[in-house]
Amino acid sequence: xxxxxxxxxxxxxxxxxxxxxxxxxxxFGIYLGDFTPDFLSKFWVYGITYNGHHYGSKVPERWHRGxxxxxxxxxxxxxxxxxxxxxxxxxxxxxxxxYVLGYAAHVLTDVNDSVGTMLLFPFTVLSWTLKTWAYAATxxxxxxxxxxxxxxxxxxxxxxxxMVVVLCSWRVFTRDYWRTNIVPADPHIWSALGRRLxxxxxxxxxxxxxxxxxxxxxxxxxxxxxxxxxxxNGVEHHGYPLDLSWNGPWWLDSRSLHHVSPLxxxxxxLLLLALVYWGANRLWEPMGRAQEAARARRSSSRRS
Amino acid sequence: MTDPVPPSLDHRGxxxxxxxxxxxxxxxxxxxxxxxxxxxxxxxxxxxxxLWLVATVAIGPAIIDRIRRRPTSGGAA
Numbered sequence: 404x405x406x407x408x409x410x411x412x413x414x415x416x417x418x419x420x421x422x423x424x425x426x427x428x429x430x431f432g433i434y435l436g437d438f439t440p441d442f443l444s445k446f447w448v449y450g451i452t453y454n455g456h457h458y459g460s461k462v463p464e465r466w467h468r469g470x471x472x473x474x475x476x477x478x479x480x481x482x483x484x485x486x487x488x489x490x491x492x493x494x495x496x497x498x499x500x501x502y503v504l505g506y507a508a509h510v511l512t513d514v515n516d517s518v519g520t521m522l523l524f525p526f527t528v529l530s531w532t533l534k535t536w537a538y539a540a541t542x543x544x545x546x547x548x549x550x551x552x553x554x555x556x557x558x559x560x561x562x563x564x565x566m567v568v569v570l571c572s573w574r575v576f577t578r579d580y581w582r583t584n585i586v587p588a589d590p591h592i593w594s595a596l597g598r599r600l601x602x603x604x605x606x607x608x609x610x611x612x613x614x615x616x617x618x619x620x621x622x623x624x625x626x627x628x629x630x631x632x633x634x635x636n637g638v639e640h641h642g643y644p645l646d647l648s649w650n651g652p653w654w655l656d657s658r659s660l661h662h663v664s665p666l667x668x669x670x671x672x673l674l675l676l677a678l679v680y681w682g683a684n685r686l687w688e689p690m691g692r693a694q695e696a697a698r699a700r701r702s703s704s705r706r707s
Numbered sequence: 708m709t710d711p712v713p714p715s716l717d718h719r720g721x722x723x724x725x726x727x728x729x730x731x732x733x734x735x736x737x738x739x740x741x742x743x744x745x746x747x748x749x750x751x752x753x754x755x756x757x758l759w760l761v762a763t764v765a766i767g768p769a770i771i772d773r774i775r776r777r778p779t780s781g782g783a784a
Contacts, residue, residue, distance in 0.1 A: 438753075547748070601721030603729075604765035608757070610733075615756030618737055622744035622751055630745060 404441075404467070404538065405512050406553055406623070410616030411565035412508045413437050417585075418572035421684055424500065426584040431592055432501025434612065437509045439485065444473035449545045463540040464518045464658040470528040477513055478524040479675060482506035494697040496690040497588045500683050507679045511672050515561060517650055517657040522671060530662040531671060534650045535561070537657035548655070551627040551643040554620075556651040562620050569613065581609050724768060736763035 413433050420428055448467045450459010460466035468474040475481050486503040493499070513520045519532025539552035553559070574580050586593045596605055607614075628642040635644070635654045646652035715723050724732065740759045744751045750759075 597718060600761075601719055601765060602717035603721070603724050603768070604761050607733075607761045607764040611757030611760045614733070614737065614760045615753065618740050618744065618756060619751050622741045622748075625741070626745050626748070 404516055404540065405561060406558065407562040407616035407620040408512055408565045409437055409509055410612045411569045412512060413505060414569045414575050414613055415565060416504050416508050418569065418575045421680070423687065426587050427497055428504070429497040429501040429589045430585050430609065431589055432498035433505035436482070436502035436505025439506060440476045440509050443476040448540045450542065457542060459542065463542065464538055464660060467540065468518045468520055468530065469660050470521060470524070474521050475524060477510050477520040479507060479510055479522065480524050482510060494694050496694045499690065500687070503679065503683060507676065511676055514668055514672055517659045519662055522675060530660045531668050532659065532662050533665050533668050537650055537652065537655050538659070539655055550623040551631060551633065552652055552655045554624045554627045555643045555645050557647055559624060560647065566617065576610055576613070578606055581606055585609055722768065722772065728768065732764050732767050735767065736760045
C-alpha cells in the first residue's frame with residue numbers, strides 16, 4: 404500500500420487537470436474519491452485486539468485487495484459505479500469528475516506494492532502489481548511493521564517522488580490559487596465553512612491534507628530509522644534497515660496474490676489512466692448541459 | 708523588519724496572516740505534530756493530522772492577538 408503518496412496525489416491531480424476543467428473540478432470530490440478505497444477496506448486490515456482476542460482479517464492482503472474480500476474497493480469498476488451513483492444523485496459535474504479522478508489515482512498508485520490491485524475486475528480477479536515494495540500489513544505486525552517496512556523500502560522514494568511532483572506545482576498552495584481555482588468549484592461547501600471559520604482556517608483546511616502527508620512521512624520515517632529498536636533474525640538493530648531494492652525490504656516476507664506478469668502492468672496502467680482522462684474529457688460538456696438542465700428544472704419546480 | 712504581505716481582514720473581520728506569520732504557524736504546527744506523533748502514534752491519522760493544522764492556524768494567532776491586546780485595554784481602563 405502507499406502511505407503519504409495518497410495525500411500528495413490529490414494535489415497532483417488538481418495541478419494537472421486538462422485546461423478546460425481548471426477551476427471547475429471539486430477539490431472535495433478528488434479528496435473523497437482518493438479516500439474511498441481505503442476508507443471502505445482498511446479498518447479491518449490491521450483489526451483490533453480486545454481482551455486478548457484479535458478482531459480483524461485473517462489474511463490481510465486478501466481482505467484488502469483480493470477476491471473474495473474487499474479488493475473490489477480498489478478497482479476502477481467500483482469507482483465508476485460510485486461515480487455514476489453520485490452523478491445520478493447530485494447532478495454535480497465538478498464533484499463527479501473530481502471523484503472519479505481521485506478514485507482512479509488511488510487504484511492506479513496501489514499497483515506498486517507486492518499485492519497490487521484487481522485493475523480489470525470484473526473481467527478478471529487477477530492482481531496487477533509491479534512489486535516495487537513489499538505489502539506489509541500483517542496481523543501480528545499491525546500498523547507499526549507496515550509503516551517500518553514501507554518507509555524502509557522504495558515506498559519512501561514513492562512518497563518523496565509524489566511530494567516533489569506536487570512541490571513543482573507549488574502554485575496550487577497559494578491563496579490566489581485557492582480563491583480562483585478551488586473555491587469556485589465548490590462554492591456551497593466553502594461558503595458554508597466560511598460562515599464558521601476565518602479565511603486563514605479555510606486555506607489551512609485546503610492545504611491540510613498535504614501537511615498531513617508530509618508530517619506522517621517525516622514522523623514514521625524518523626521513528627522507523629532513529630527511534631525503533633527492532634529484533635530481526637535474533638539481532639537487535641538501531642532502526643529498521645533501509646533497503647531500496649525492488650520488492651524490498653529484505654527483512655520482511657513479501658505478500659502477494661495471484662497476479663499477471665509485472666511486465667504488463669505499466670502499459671495497462673497508462674492505458675487505463677488515459678482512458679479515465681479521455682472519458683472525463685468526452686463527458687465534460689454533456690454533463691455540463693445535463694447539470695444546467697437539472698438546475699433549471701429544480702428552480703422552475705421551486706417557483707411553481 | 709516589515710512583513711512582505713501586510714495583514715488585512717477577511718470576510719468575517721478576522722485578521723489574514725502575513726507571509727512570515729503564516730510560515731511561522733505552519734512550521735509550528737508541523738514541528739509540534741511530528742514531534743508528538745513520533746512518540747504518540749495514535750495522533751498520526753487522517754482526522755487529527757488535518758485538524759491539527761487548521762486548529763493551530765485558526766486558534767494560535769487569535770490567542771496571540773488577545774495577549775497583545777490585553778495590556779493596552781487594561782491600561783486604557
